[in-house]
Amino acid sequence: MISTEAVIGIALVELGLVVIPGPNMIYLVSRSVAQGRRAGLTSLAGVGVGFLVYLLAATAGLATLFALVPEIYVTLKLAGAAYLLWLAWNALRPGGSSAFTPNELEPDRPRKLFGMGLLTCLLNPKIAILYISLLPQFVDPSRGHVGTQSLLLGLTQLAVGVLVNAVFVITAGSVALFFSRKPLWMRVHRYLTGTALAVFAVRLATDQARPATP
Numbered sequence: 001m002i003s004t005e006a007v008i009g010i011a012l013v014e015l016g017l018v019v020i021p022g023p024n025m026i027y028l029v030s031r032s033v034a035q036g037r038r039a040g041l042t043s044l045a046g047v048g049v050g051f052l053v054y055l056l057a058a059t060a061g062l063a064t065l066f067a068l069v070p071e072i073y074v075t076l077k078l079a080g081a082a083y084l085l086w087l088a089w090n091a092l093r094p095g096g097s098s099a100f101t102p103n104e105l106e107p108d109r110p111r112k113l114f115g116m117g118l119l120t121c122l123l124n125p126k127i128a129i130l131y132i133s134l135l136p137q138f139v140d141p142s143r144g145h146v147g148t149q150s151l152l153l154g155l156t157q158l159a160v161g162v163l164v165n166a167v168f169v170i171t172a173g174s175v176a177l178f179f180s181r182k183p184l185w186m187r188v189h190r191y192l193t194g195t196a197l198a199v200f201a202v203r204l205a206t207d208q209a210r211p212a213t214p
Contacts, residue, residue, distance in 0.1 A: 001144040001145075001149060002138075002143060002149050002153060006138040006139075006149075007153070007156050010135065010153045010157050011157070013157075014156075014157040014160040014161050015160055017161075018164045018165060022124060023121075023123065023124045024124055024165060025165065027043065028044055028168060031043050032169045032170075032172035033172050035107050037170055039108070039113055040172060042110050042114055043116060043117035044162065045114055046113070046115060046119075046120075046121065047118070047121040048121075049117075049121075050118045050127070051121060051127065051162070054121075054122075055131060055150075055157075058154065059147050059151050078205060081201040082201075085197070088193075088197035088201060092190070092194035092198070135150060138153050139153065
């Protein structure tokens with residue numbers, strides 16, 4: 001029903017988004033460094049459910065609502081851009097930190113870890129924009145039911161996002177240790193991260209495209 005090109009396209013887009021440090025990665029890495037891989041993977045399970053919530057909402061017609069009421073879409077887009085700029089400033093400002101800078105987090109129980117992962121994902125503007133604006137661009141009405149296509153493409157995105165984040169969780173401790181021993185590389189990573197977030201925020205805020213109706 002969906003083309004191979006569409007699957008590859010949405011997978012590559014998600015890969016590009018997930019490697020840019022945002023709220024999900026920052027929380028998952030910090031939790032993994034502070035409390036271990038099991039805690040990071042438990043939090044990742046919550047993030048995965050958050051992905052699914054957005055996907056089901058988009059499939060149910062959330063993108064149509066935003067297409068019909070563009071003011072809601074614009075408000076969300078600008079709020080997301082502002083949040084990304086705030087993350088960029090935290091990385092670029094003097095004394096800023098990298099996503100792999102160990103943060104002091106109190107140990108939490110699995111239920112709270114899952115809930116915090118879920119909440120972090122639901123408040124992540126990158127995920128909202130992905131499902132609301134980008135996902136419909138890969139849907140081809142001539143290939144069958146639009147909702148089913150959106151669901152399958154979204155599941156592809158979800159799988160890529162969860163797998164890549166799992167790699168970050170598993171390797172977080174080693175990467176954080178490497179950066180702690182190589183402060184120059186830590187600064188380079190921090191500046192690259194901040195710049196990427198700032199560019200993404202500006203492009204998001206200035207994009208004139210409206211979400212396609214599924």
